[in-house]
Amino acid sequence: MVGLGAVPVLAGGRRGGSAAEVTVTMRALYGQQNSPGEEITFVFQERENLPPTRDNDVKVQVRACALSWIDTKLLSEIKLEKELLPVGREISGVVLEVGRKVTFFQPDDEVVGILPLDSEESGLCEVILVHEHYLVRKPEKVCWVEAAGTVRDGVRAYTALHYLSQVSPGKTVLVMDGASPFGTIAIQLAQHRGAKVISTAYSLEDKQYLERLRPPVEGIRQPLVARVIDVSNGKIDVAESCLEETGGLGVDIVLDAGVKLYSAEDESTSKSQLLPHKHDIITLLGVGGHWITTEKNLQLDPPDSHSLFLKGATVSFLNDEIWNLSNVQQGKYLSILEDIMKKLSSSIFRPQLDEPIPLYEAKVSMEIVQKNQARKRQVIQF
Incomplete structure (x- = not known):
């Protein structure tokens, strides 16, 4: 099994843009845990400009982001603890820009995917950078909310019923x-x-x-x-x-x-x-x-x-994060994502979703999700 070092890691916040760039301020949601075992509190952070788009990065304008429980124990075990934990990993959106080595996508493509465990990007942000190997195309018939709200449960179901x-x-x-x-x-x-x-x-x-x-x-x-x-x-x-x-x-x-x-x-x-x-x-x-x-x-x-x-x-x-913990079967993982979108497009998959939630209510919704009190999938719509 390939270790986490083999998985492409985003460089969010490591490099700034040039002085000539126009500063764009965006809000993103993060989780904060002051000590192990303590409840996570969720906070919006202001961020200015994304780092430059690297060779294999895709700049995505997020249209919808599903909320999932954050497994702080797993993050601790694999040494991915951070002061601020990015919130929201299942995203759908539109490609704004691609790195020079990106071959799968071009601007204006509609995409969906799950951000990796070691991502520094919060999916609850208007624009994010994602390595191209974590995204697939979203069918036109599928709406943003359904795409983001189905992708994680789809991966879990495929892992359980096809691979285990x-x-x-x-x-x-x-x-x-x-x-x-x-x-x-x-x-x-x-x-x-x-x-x-x-x-x-x-x-x-x-x-x-x-x-x-x-x-x-x-x-x-x-x-x-x-x-x-x-x-x-x-x-x-x-x-x-x-x-x-x-x-x-x-x-x-x-x-x-x-x-x-x-x-x-x-x-x-x-x-x-x-x-x-x-x-x-x-x-x-x-x-x-x-x-x-x-x-x-x-x-x-x-x-x-x-x-x-x-x-x-x-x-x-059943550990659905196994696909993100190792990229040795990356092609198989992307095939699963593509098949989930096909089944969603043909109505074979009809997800159990709550009403779309606006971004300003994301903090309250994430608190409910983290306490395992949500019976339907919570999706934030931009």
């Missing part, structure tokens, strides 16, 4: 919390690939939303989700429901949204009460099944491992 498991016709996929922005895209990708989808719902509203999901083809009334398991009242057994739906064979692919590690685990939040126990997931997995987990601190006891061994099942960890 092989979704294919006839397989059964369980998507936990399917009404979330990520769950929605994962359901649509799995169903498009011919899989049978089961999903859990955390509320009556979520259940109704999932039951209304339909394929984009007109005239087809069959829902995307074959069975919605409402776990909001705590009375329904997820493992039992999945085994019943699959005739006792179990599920081929499980995509969780967090799990309970212990029976006596602190359930201080209502969401933690709704999470399945790790034993439930192992129970409902079929022979040769794949469990894709978002639980970075997952602990499996010897009996858990033995059960997985008997089923020939696998556990994989």
Whole structure:
């Protein structure tokens, strides 16, 4: 795996323009963390002029930027802590200028992409510099907000269902919390690939939303989700429901949204009460099944491992930043971004987005996102 040193790093703020240049002042949003473990506060910073456009840089006028949770622990582990953390990495916009070695784009192209982890640029800024290898063209049919709001969840869904498991016709996929922005895209990708989808719902509203999901083809009334398991009242057994739906064979692919590690685990939040126990997931997995987990601190006891061994099942960890931590598969990553935009253009992907938010409300919206209190994807529109 190639280290972070191989990933192109932007030079934001390192070099100033010439004295003859007209000074342009722009505001950008950054996160500030005074000490480890402390809550991030978000502040707007004034910035004057961008550094000169380097050979492989693309100058982009940002039209929309989606907000995502900042993983400060990951940034600390890979030595990317900064006094000011750039906010907003999923962007869509128009190319204003390109460096002399840029081959993929030219001025006026409409683009979309995810800024790298080591970027010094905040996506919540009117104009930014991006290395060309982090961008793809945005289809004309796709609006700015949908492009920026879908790209990260699309990458996560592809990573889970294509690279950590092989979704294919006839397989059964369980998507936990399917009404979330990520769950929605994962359901649509799995169903498009011919899989049978089961999903859990955390509320009556979520259940109704999932039951209304339909394929984009007109005239087809069959829902995307074959069975919605409402776990909001705590009375329904997820493992039992999945085994019943699959005739006792179990599920081929499980995509969780967090799990309970212990029976006596602190359930201080209502969401933690709704999470399945790790034993439930192992129970409902079929022979040769794949469990894709978002639980970075997952602990499996010897009996858990033995059960997985008997089923020939696998556990994989979903870290969608892996594409940014290593550029050894850069071409594959760009192909994923392009395919996400194609599916968005053909309405195969229909994201779970909130109403577009103006820039002056970005600080408040980012605070909500950082506390994991947003149920729909938040997108800032310029």
